[in-house]
Amino acid sequence: HFDGYHSHKKKMGDNEISKIFQTRRFYVNNDISGSPLIADQELGEREGIKAFVGMPLFVGDNVAGVLGVFSKSYFSELNIKGLRTAADSISLWIEQKAMEQRLWKQTKLFESIFNAVPDAFVFADSEWKIKLCNQGFVNMFGYSDSEVVGLKTKILYADEADFERQGLIRFNPKAKEQLIPYEINFKRRDGTVFPSETIGTVVKTKDEKGIIGYLALVRDVTLRKEAEKHQRHLQKMEALGTLSGGIAHDFNNLLNVISGFTDLTLLDLQVGSLQYRNLREVKNASKRATDLVKQILSFSRGLEEELRPMAVQHLIKEVVNLLSSTLPATIQVKQHIEPCGMVLADTSQIHQVLMNLCTNAFHAMRQTGGVLAIGLRQEEINSVGFKGLSAGNYALLTVSDTGCGMSDDVKERIFEPYFTTKEQEEGTGLGLATVHGIIKAHGGMITVESELNKGSVFRVYLPIINQWAVDG
Ligand SMILES: Nc1ncnc2c1ncn2[C@@H]1O[C@H](COP(=O)(O)OP(=O)(O)OP(=O)(O)O)[C@@H](O)[C@H]1O
Ligand SMILES: [Mg+2]
Structure with a gap:
């Protein structure tokens, strides 16, 4: 009888067994023929059941259950002692089971947390062989955990030389604590490369003397990199705009002088003469140049707009x-x-x-x-x-x-x-x-x-x- 229930999960009524739960003391009855303690009276009679012992099963301070034993003969003092020892063993077993259950729950909780992190966790042994990874890793790198466990972390680097350059330096028993993230390119299962920000730590034994392995936390920074690139692009455009706007302005002034004096000179020349025709070409070219400058000015926002x-x-x-x-x-x-x-x-x-x-x-x-x-x-x-x-x-x-x-x-x-x-x-x-x-x-x-x-x-x-x- 466990946790106040019969084995078939029926709550116990007000009987001897529930009294044991309350009094926390064992109970012996050496004459129970016809007693309601025997659930199946017919069976009790056929088997000649005579006696009953109920032992509380202590787990810590609580009565976790009752060990009930029926017998065809009377229970002697010795019998009862033996049963008490048996009850103690069962209590111990119950306690262990409960502990296992708590541990299992705890493990499950850690596992859920470990897998809920969107960043990739990957843990490797002292030989840089992958031992454990989280769901974030599976999503990010595209390997299932069963296929990646046992492989060397080298396969994760976009440039395998980085494994030697970075990996072995940071993931090394002698490495200093590195809590500053560093940027490195990794490679997914399908070969695509992505930029990451990674933190690597050496996981030491409790006494800090030996090492258990290496833990890396990898964050995919593709989106951030793209935003930065976009920002740089905008800045470049702006700088180019300012620069060419300035040049265009000066050019514009010079072009005004060129076309102004060309116009003046054209007035003095005979229409159709060679000089006139040549100068017309100069005039046309400076007109085209003025248009061009206007365009440059408008992209550099130097042109006044009328809104x-x-x-x-x-x-x-x-x-x-x-x-x-x-x-x-x-x-x-x-x-x-x-x-x-x-x-x-x-x-x-x-x-x-x-x-x-x-x-x-x-x-x-x-x-x-x-x-x-x-x-x-x-x-x-x-x-x-x-x-x-x-x-x-x-x-x-x-x-x-x-x-x-x-x-x-x-x-x-x-x-x-x-x-x-x-x-x-x-x-x-x-x-x-x-x-x-x-x-x-x-x-x-x-x-x-x-x-x-x-x-x-x-x-x-x-x-x-x-x-x-x-x-x-
Ligand atoms: N609709 C489009 N389809 C394909 N390519 C395009 C299209 N629009 C722009 N491009 C590309 O962008 C480039 C730059 O375009 P942009 O209009 O700035 O200059 P352009 O057309 O080459 O010269 P301009 O407009 O000064 O005569 C083009 O040369 C072309 O390669
Ligand atoms: Mg164009």
């Missing part, structure tokens, strides 16, 4: 009309305009943005033909800091094409001034740098999505100044 409330949809219509009449028939122009609020913008600059994006889309489809789609809709951004935008309503302008697309390497650099993949006369590489500068000056943002040979989508977000939407 007025405007409806982007009217502008799109204008651009679509223009494109439809100029683009070859192999390129289909589509527009999808949804109601959208007004933005505070410089119309000619937004026009330039749209034209630059559409020109690029056209170039991307020149060989193959395809669909150039322009879209406009209103979008609410509420997650603070979504790609650097504050929460609020935005006009989302999309220009997409089904053209050649870009590789990741190209995509990374398209907003840099002078970055172009086109022939010298074909492109200056200033188009998207200008677009980027203009949009930034308008408090907006531009994103790009592109797949090689499939096409590209440019998305421009511009803050909306009022809620009443203008229909398409």
